[in-house]
Amino acid sequence: MMKSLFNKQSEPFVYHKYYLLLQEKWAVKMNSLSAGMSRRKLICALVLFTLLCSGYLIYILYTSLKKSPEKSQSVSYVSKIKSIN
Template sequence: MKSLFKKRTEPVVYNKFYLLAQKRWAEKMSGFTDGLSKRELILALLLFMVLTSGILISNLYRAFYKETEVLTASKIKTINLKN
């Protein structure tokens, strides 16, 4: 655990595609939020949090409380690969 908190001696080098995607995402999000007031930004953040929390709770519910579907041989369709 201690090794996780050690100071890094070498800098982290990111892939150029990751940095490009990060830059484009930041530009797009900045464009969406340029004309919004502080109140609108807070409301957008709250809406995002409610939606993502709902998705998480739904996934957890389905994972723990729904019956799992058993895959039987009758449900498997065979594919004929004839040319």
């Protein structure tokens, strides 16, 4: 069973034509936007993007793991289920 999971694919994976078209347009657009930038500016932009994304990720993790009793226990009581006769 496990050995079959690690076999090589016999046929190559074919991407959808819209995915390939979008990928090509994205690459051309990003190439034109960054064409005039120096290597130093590109590295600074990459570092800034990484810091912003990781900061946002840390903020989301902090807010989701923070213990706040007013948010975690919004229902103060549980009503009984009423039977229909």
